[in-house]
Amino acid sequence: MPRVCSCSAQQRGLLEARILLxxxxTFTVYQTHLDHHGETxxxxQLRIARTWLVRDRNRPHLVMGDFNTVSPWDFAANPSVLAEIAAVDHGPRLCAIEELQAVPQMEKAGYVDLYRRFGAPQARTFLPSPQPLRVDFIFASQALVPNVTACAIWPDADGVSDHRPVYADLTLP
Incomplete structure (x- = not known):
């Protein structure tokens, strides 16, 4: 398992699970928890992670976790909400002056944000925020996308964590 980056006070990593079918x-699932201090x-961290993920580029796999960032898609119809988020305590770390890079970088690498495909903008996975923030993502490889039938956020788990779980339904090829 590679260390993704130790650019901040907390070390972050990439967990790889190969599930025997x-x-x-095998079906591979990667889980990460990205830095919460800045988009850069x-x-x-994602550029480093992709050097590891490339091994599965032609096989169906998932990359998921707490990305500690937001998707530009969530705010495309209402950019003023993004400015409101940047003005609150946690906002500058999630979507400050820096251009949002993490989610677009995953999409440019060919991954599909499954919630974007099946959900609606401005959903909430980070509960402490007064604004709706989705910072938890499931990305599918292109090889897996045709086999995904749903993706949603599970609000029934409120109170267990300060994040809501995101789940996807899929059939394996």
Missing amino acids: PDGK TRAI
Whole structure:
């Protein structure tokens, strides 16, 4: 398992799980928790992570976790909300003056934000925020996208964590 980056006070990593399927093939799931201090650091962490992820580029796999950033898609119809978020305590770390890079970087690398595909903008996974913030993501490789049937945020888990879980339904090829 590679260390993604130790650019901040907390070390961050990339966890790889290879799940053995009944037919003897494996399905890979990657989980990460990116830095919460700045978009530039998160972009560096994802560039490093993709050097590891490239091994699965032609196989179906998922990359998921707390990305500690927001998607530009969530605010495309209402950019003033993004400015409001940047003005609150946690806002500058999530979507400050820096251009949002992490989610667009994943999409440019060919990954699909599954909630974007099945959900609605301005959803909430980070509960302490007074504004709706989605900082938890599930990205599918291009090879997996045709097999995904749903993706949603689970509000019934409120109170367990300060984040709501995101889940996806899929069939494995």
